[in-house]
Amino acid sequence: MNNQLKSYAIIALMSSGVTLGAYSLFNLDSNSGISDAPSAFTTSVSNQNVPGNPGEFTYAAEKTTPAVVHIKTKMETRQRQQQFSSPFDDFFGFGDPFGGGGRRQQQQPQEASGSGVIISADGYIVTNNHVVAEAAEVTVILNDKREYKAKVISTDPSSDLAVIQIKETNLPFLTFGDSDALRVGEWVLAVGNPFNLESTVTAGIVSAKGRQNIIDRDSPDVNPLESFIQTDAAVNPGNSGGALVNLKGELIGINTAIYSRTGQFAGYSFAVPVSIVKKVSGDLIKYGNVQRGFLGVQISEVNAKLADEKDLKTSAGVYVGGFSENSAAKDAGIKINDVIVKIDGVETKSSAKLMEIVSRKRPGEAIQVTVNRDGATKEFKVTLKNKDGNTEIVKGDNSPESAKSEFLGAKFASLTPAEMKKFGVSSGVKIAEVLPDGRLEMYGLAKGSVITKINDKVINSPKEAVEALESRKGRIKLEGVDVDGSRFIYVL
Numbered sequence: 001m002n003n004q005l006k007s008y009a010i011i012a013l014m015s016s017g018v019t020l021g022a023y024s025l026f027n028l029d030s031n032s033g034i035s036d037a038p039s040a041f042t043t044s045v046s047n048q049n050v051p052g053n054p055g056e057f058t059y060a061a062e063k064t065t066p067a068v069v070h071i072k073t074k075m076e077t078r079q080r081q082q083q084f085s086s087p088f089d090d091f092f093g094f095g096d097p098f099g100g101g102g103r104r105q106q107q108q109p110q111e112a113s114g115s116g117v118i119i120s121a122d123g124y125i126v127t128n129n130h131v132v133a134e135a136a137e138v139t140v141i142l143n144d145k146r147e148y149k150a151k152v153i154s155t156d157p158s159s160d161l162a163v164i165q166i167k168e169t170n171l172p173f174l175t176f177g178d179s180d181a182l183r184v185g186e187w188v189l190a191v192g193n194p195f196n197l198e199s200t201v202t203a204g205i206v207s208a209k210g211r212q213n214i215i216d217r218d219s220p221d222v223n224p225l226e227s228f229i230q231t232d233a234a235v236n237p238g239n240s241g242g243a244l245v246n247l248k249g250e251l252i253g254i255n256t257a258i259y260s261r262t263g264q265f266a267g268y269s270f271a272v273p274v275s276i277v278k279k280v281s282g283d284l285i286k287y288g289n290v291q292r293g294f295l296g297v298q299i300s301e302v303n304a305k306l307a308d309e310k311d312l313k314t315s316a317g318v319y320v321g322g323f324s325e326n327s328a329a330k331d332a333g334i335k336i337n338d339v340i341v342k343i344d345g346v347e348t349k350s351s352a353k354l355m356e357i358v359s360r361k362r363p364g365e366a367i368q369v370t371v372n373r374d375g376a377t378k379e380f381k382v383t384l385k386n387k388d389g390n391t392e393i394v395k396g397d398n399s400p401e402s403a404k405s406e407f408l409g410a411k412f413a414s415l416t417p418a419e420m421k422k423f424g425v426s427s428g429v430k431i432a433e434v435l436p437d438g439r440l441e442m443y444g445l446a447k448g449s450v451i452t453k454i455n456d457k458v459i460n461s462p463k464e465a466v467e468a469l470e471s472r473k474g475r476i477k478l479e480g481v482d483v484d485g486s487r488f489i490y491v492l
Contacts, residue, residue, distance in 0.1 A: 039120030040251075041282065043175050056247070060189050061201045063249030066143045066172040067118045068242060070193040071127055071150075071164075073135035075110040115192040115242035116140065116164065117251065118173045119281065123148075123166040126281050127241030128256055129155045132162050140166050143199055154284040158225045159276055159359075160256055162241075163284045174243065177250030179229065179273035180346075182206055190233040190255055190269065192242025204233030207268065212352040214257055214270050227356035228270035229253045235269040244271040251277070279360045291393055293361040293384025295369075296327030301351050302339055310337055313375035317341040318354045320371075326389030332382040334371060341377075342370035358384070364391035388418035408469060408492075409438010412462035415450065423481045427460045428452035443490055446483050453479040 114131035118124070125140065132138055138150040148166040155162040183206065190202045208230040229244065235255050244253035253271030260266045283290045298321045300306065307315050317339040323330040334340075340348055344367055348354040361367060363386035371378050385391055394416050413432035420426060428450045434440050451459060454468040455477050469476065476492040 037120055037122035037169065038173070039122075039124065040173055040175055041120070043173075057187075057189055057201070057203055060245055060247050060249040061191070064174065064189065064191045064243055064245050065199045065201065067174045068143065068191045068193075068199065069116045069118060069125060070141040070196075070198055071114045071116045071125075071131055071241060072139045072141065073112045073114070073132060074137040075112065075134050113193065113196055113238050114240045115238065115255075117241070117243050117254070118171050120173055121169060121171050123168045123171060124153070124281075124285060125150070125164050125166065126254060126277060127162050127164060128254065129157050129160045129162045131241045132164060133157070138164055140164070141198075142171075154288050156280050156284060156290045158290070159272060159280050161254065161272060161277060161280045161284075163281050174245070174249070174251045176274050176278055177246050177248065177252040179252045179275045182209065182229065182246070182252055182273075184208060187247055188231055188233055188252065189245050189247075190231070190235050190239065190242060190271075191245065192235065192239035192255060194236035194238040196238060200239075202234040204231045204269075206230070207232050209273075210350050210352040210356070211270060212350075225276065225355060225359055227273060227276065227352040228256070229273050231269055231271065232267060233269060234265045236265050237263070239269075253277070273356070276356060276359060283362075287393065289394070291362040292386070293328075293358060293363050293365055293367075294324070294387060295329045295358055295382060296324040296385065296389075297329045297334070297340075298322035298324070299340070299351055299354065301349075312337070312339055312372070314339050314341065314372040316349050317372060318348050318351055324389075326385060328382050328385045329369070329380075332369070332380045334369065334380055334382070335373065338371040338373050338378075340369060341372050342368075344368050345370075363393065388416065390417070392417065408440050409435040410440045410445075411435070412451070412465050414461060419450075423450050423485070425450060425452050425481060427458050428480060429459055429462050429465045439492055443492070445488075445490075448483045449480060449488075451478055451480040453477075 112131070114127060116125040116127035116131070119126050132152050133155055135152070138152060140148045140150045148168065150164040150166045153163040153165055186206045188204060188206055190204070192200060194200055206229060211228040211230045212226040214226055214228055229252070231244065233244070235242070235258055239255050242255045243251050244255055246252050252274050254277055255269060255271045257270040258265055259268040280290050299318045300321055302312060302315060302317050302319050304315065306312070306319060310319070312319070320329070320334060320336055320338045320340065322336060340354060342348060343354060343357045346357055348357065358367070361384050363384055366381050366383045369380045369382050371380065383391065386394060388394070410431050411433040412429040415425070415428055415430050419430060431440065431445060431447055431449045431451065434445065434447050451465060453459060454465060457468060459465050459468065478490045478492065480488055482488055
């Protein structure tokens with residue numbers, strides 16, 4: 001995708017149904033965070049034939065629409081300056097609240113609208129991160145008009161996916177299809193709530209697969225994971241988080257972005273493939289964040305110019321140009337100038353395909369990497385590592401191991417071994433979030449700081465921290481390490 005196309009690819013708030021894949025893909029056990037209620041995680045992909053004639057869409061539409069929800073959000077209102085109005089304002093339903101460049105935002109409720117897909121009978125819903133990321137309040141409206149307040153379980157900016165939940169039972173949900181088996185030219189339906197028009201279904205074909213460099217991300221901390229399905233099914237503002245389904249009514253993608261010069265549909269839309277949705281949503285529910293395995297390689301796609309410059313013996317694949325610290329690939333024996341041609345037997349002719357396959361794995365899992373080295377094919381078993389260079393599972397800030405303190409106005413999370421080493425501590429909890437108007441905000445303690453003791457008692461978990469604060473009498477003494485490494489003691 002060239003830079004001109006990227007500049008016009010806009011995240012459009014959309015809606016539709018999503019489904020999560022087979023139970024065995026996640027190794028989810030009874031402690032996964034998902035109840036015993038039927039869900040996409042425990043329901044196998046169907047092998048049924050499509051009723052009716054080719055191009056008949058009624059079966060898929062009728063199966064999908066009950067599982068697609070309308071999401072409305074309210075944003076926190078803040079006084080702030082902005083030099084330019086945002087090109088995304090119209091997609092969030094804000095209009096131009098700044099009235100032009102440099103004006104101060106008015107303190108009035110800001111509302112946005114998107115879509116989501118029910119993935120379990122007890123209320124788990126998949127949507128886009130950009131639909132709920134900044135929301136102070138999330139409301140879900142079902143296809144039958146029932147309305148609920150929703151809890152944000154966790155979000156993943158890298159894939160632009162999120163999971164929310166409502167308290168209800170016996171809800172309809174979608175099953176996952178197979179986005180790997182999806183073919184260019186195949187019919188698909190997009191289901192969502194564009195322009196607040198509920199339960200809208202549009203049809204198109206798969207135009208391309210593995211599209212990347214589609215969206216400009218604002219945050220330097222976000223490492224985009226993009227391998228989009230491109231379709232010509234019409235999607236518009238309000239469709240974000242909605243379902244892209246095949247003619248069986250199985251989820252094969254989450255609608256996320258459109259190509260547009262005007263902010264409205266101009267011929268192409270892009271969806272996160274369900275192969276990524278399965279992994280991300282499962283991890284968000286079970287761990288509170290996404291457990292990503294890393295090869296630890298610097299890569300670029302092989303083309304004629306690169307093949308000539310490096311004297312490569314193949315014209316297709318992903319070139320290894322360097323390694324990160326503690327690289328899993330390097331430890332396994334892969335070398336610079338190798339060309340990765342397959343992972344687990346699947347051809348990797350593009351960087352997007354390679355990243356998509358690896359993104360389905362967790363740290364500690366092994367993959368079979370096939371490389372072309374000077375014309376010879378070699379196989380390597382690579383045990384993937386996490387971003388800290390080890391194979392441990394790292395719980396997220398929203399995992400069951402995290403906890404919230406109303407007294408301090410903060411959320412706590414467990415420390416990883418790498419964080420303990422960084423701060424020079426053997427125990428403690430990380431401040432995962434500082435809430436507005438809380439005591440920690442007033443004292444200036446920042447997100448990322450570590451509390452090691454409360455009232456001289458060593459703290460080993462978020463639960464212990466909250467229990468110590470809830471049982472407080474009189475003053476509270478906090479000891480720990482600030483984000484810059486300096487030690488602190490506060491008495492509140």
